[in-house]
Amino acid sequence: MMYFWKLPEKNFGIRKGGYIMHLIKYRxxxxxxxxxxxxxxxxxxxxxxxxxxxxxGDIDQNLECINTAAVVKSETAGAKAFQTFLEAMEDSGEDLFAVEWMTEQKAKEKLKEEKISGIFYVDTEPELFVAGSGIEESVLQAVLESYMGRYQMLQDVLKEKPEKLSALFEQADAEAVYSEISQKMSTEAMQEEYVTETSLGGKKTDGxxxxxxxxxxxxxxxxxxxxxxxxxxxxxxxxxxxxxxxxxxxxxxxxxxxxxxxxxxxxxxxxxxxxxxxxxxxxxxxxxxxxxxxxxxxxxxxxxxxxxxxxxxxxxxxxxxxxxxxxxxxxxxxxxxxxxxxxxxxxxxxxxxxxxxxxxxxxxxxxxxxxxxxxxxxxxxxxxxxxxxxxxxxxxxxxxxxxxxxxxxx
Structure with missing residues (x-):
């Protein structure tokens, strides 16, 4: 005679649940x-x-001061504007540049001895002379390109609507306008007087x-x-x-x-x-x-x-x-x-x-x-x-x- 035993459903449910938990644990x-x-x-x-x-992570705090020479080649309005820009950059307090004003011969000697990273020529169309292709030289090139882009934009505005730009800066002639604007084109001056870098939500951004x-x-x-x-x-x-x-x-x-x-x-x-x-x-x-x-x-x-x-x-x-x-x-x-x-x-x-x-x-x-x-x-x-x-x-x-x-x- 054969007997069939049926497990109570409650106990079977517990055993089944225990088996699932066993699977979860070992998996x-x-x-x-x-x-x-x-x-x-x-x-x-x-x-x-x-x-x-x-x-x-701390890249902004690790920038070293870049030693640079500046040579004055002319006294035109454009040259004076660039000279004012370099002076403003040096005096901005960010310790990014150290500009030395000297003759062309002395500047080339220092560049050859690697005491400076580049030479800025202060002229109607500013130029940069470097002897290498490292990070410091790239930074100097980027600064010059940034300045020339803004300078060209200001020239276009002065040609099309000179009265509005002169009135904005309360100056009578183009040379005075260039001089005042160049002081505003240093990094710190631009950020403090014109731009506050924030997100749309009002928080400072980190690139x-x-x-x-x-x-x-x-x-x-x-x-x-x-x-x-x-x-x-x-x-x-x-x-x-x-x-x-x-x-x-x-x-x-x-x-x-x-x-x-x-x-x-x-x-x-x-x-x-x-x-x-x-x-x-x-x-x-x-x-x-x-x-x-x-x-x-x-x-x-x-x-x-x-x-x-x-x-x-x-x-x-x-x-x-x-x-x-x-x-x-x-x-x-x-x-x-x-x-x-x-x-x-x-x-x-x-x-x-x-x-x-x-x-x-x-x-x-x-x-x-x-x-x-x-x-x-x-x-x-x-x-x-x-x-x-x-x-x-x-x-x-x-x-x-x-x-x-x-x-x-x-």
């Missing part, structure tokens, strides 16, 4: 023990962040902060490797672990959801640590709205992980091919967000703005900008909604592909 351990993946997702961003900070925002975007995108590893361990034709998991008691969809939740938590923790390191250790100004910043980071992690799952679920491509695709997408996305070249995002915004609207790393960095710098809620909402849509699209595509996979035998 978490398996993920964090992947040393290579954890290094690139956790340690590498911290190292890169530190290098960024050391390289140009280097974009690299740190893009670095957070890269960290989120590196979550694709975690997502890829998880979906590979669900494919019986690729890994032995995948074969074992496919014949288990838990269906594939539930296993994928468990992995997805754990990986998102791990990747989000990596991003939060990086964010905290920037804000608390390096003292970078990332804004005060931590709730919005964490939401941006979390959605960025969702997009990165979902992208990895999607790529890992595609067809019968080799594992190396899929890894190559993820490298190109994650690093390419970070590059287009301005991680390697600061002005590329602005260039894309001018010529092909659609890339900035769909590029995940650009969306992440721009969302941080909208909170910390622009304080633009409309722009912030547009970015976070776009990230949420991308995550849903990637997840939907990956789940559909995983569900269609069947094996004749394992």
């Amino acid at each position: 978490f351990f398996a993920i964090v023990r992947e040393k290579t993946t954890m290094f690139w997702g956790f340690v590498f961003p911290l190292i890169l962040c530190t290098l960024f900070y050391v390289t140009f 280097m902060i974009q690299y740190f925002f893009s670095l957070i975007g890269m960290t989120c995108m590196f979550g694709c490797f975690l997502g890829f590893d998880s979906v590979v361990t669900l494919q019986a034709n690729i890994s032995p672990i995948g074969a074992r998991r496919c014949v288990g008691a838990v269906n594939k969809f539930r296993l994928l959801m468990i992995d997805f939740v754990i990986i998102c938590i791990v990747n989000f923790a990596e991003t939060v640590v990086l964010f905290g390191y920037m804000a608390k250790v390096l003292k970078l100004d990332l804004g005060d709205e931590w709730g919005k910043n964490f939401l941006i980071a979390f959605l960025g992690c969702l997009v990165g992980v979902a992208l990895g799952i999607l790529v890992g679920s595609i067809g019968k491509w080799k594992e190396s091919t899929k890894i190559g695709i993820m490298l190109c997408v994650s690093l390419g996305s970070s590059f287009l967000s301005g991680l390697m070249i600061g002005g590329i995002k602005g260039l894309l915004e001018e010529h092909c703005p659609i890339i900035n609207r769909i590029n995940p790393a650009s969306l992440i960095s721009d969302a941080f900008y909208s909170v910390a710098i622009y304080q633009d809620n409309e722009r912030y909402l547009r970015n976070v909604v776009t990230m949420a849509v991308l995550a849903v699209v990637f997840l939907t595509g990956s789940f559909l592909m995983v569900r269609r996979v069947r094996y004749d035998s394992i």
Whole structure:
């Protein structure tokens, strides 16, 4: 005689719940023990962040005074204007230039002995003579080009509407106008009397902060490797672990959801640590709205992980091919967000703005900008909604592909 025992439903539910918790626990351990993946997702961003900070975090405080000679070649209005400009630059208090007035012969001797970096010729059309092509020479060239651009603009205004420019500066002739304007064209005078560098939200901007925002975007995108590893361990034709998991008691969809939740938590923790390191250790100004910043980071992690799952679920491509695709997408996305070249995002915004609207790393960095710098809620909402849509699209595509996979035998 055979007897069939039926377990009480309550006890079965507890055992089933315990089994799920067991899966979650050991999948978490398996993920964090992947040393290579954890290094690139956790340690590498911290190292890169530190290098960024050391390289140009205090760049404004590390500029050295550039020794320069000036030789007067004529006494025209244009020459006097440039002479006034150099004197104003030297007296601006920024210790950027030290200008010595001397004869041409003495100036060339000092340049040959490398005691000065260049020679400014004060003439109707100012000139610069240098003996090298280093940073200091490039700075001197940039200063001269900046002055000539502004000077040409003033000449055009004086030709077209001289009475308005003269009335503005309360001077009677062009020479007096040139002299007064040249005093205003030094860096400190321009900033103090005409320009205050702020963002649209009224906060002072730091041109280097974009690299740190893009670095957070890269960290989120590196979550694709975690997502890829998880979906590979669900494919019986690729890994032995995948074969074992496919014949288990838990269906594939539930296993994928468990992995997805754990990986998102791990990747989000990596991003939060990086964010905290920037804000608390390096003292970078990332804004005060931590709730919005964490939401941006979390959605960025969702997009990165979902992208990895999607790529890992595609067809019968080799594992190396899929890894190559993820490298190109994650690093390419970070590059287009301005991680390697600061002005590329602005260039894309001018010529092909659609890339900035769909590029995940650009969306992440721009969302941080909208909170910390622009304080633009409309722009912030547009970015976070776009990230949420991308995550849903990637997840939907990956789940559909995983569900269609069947094996004749394992």
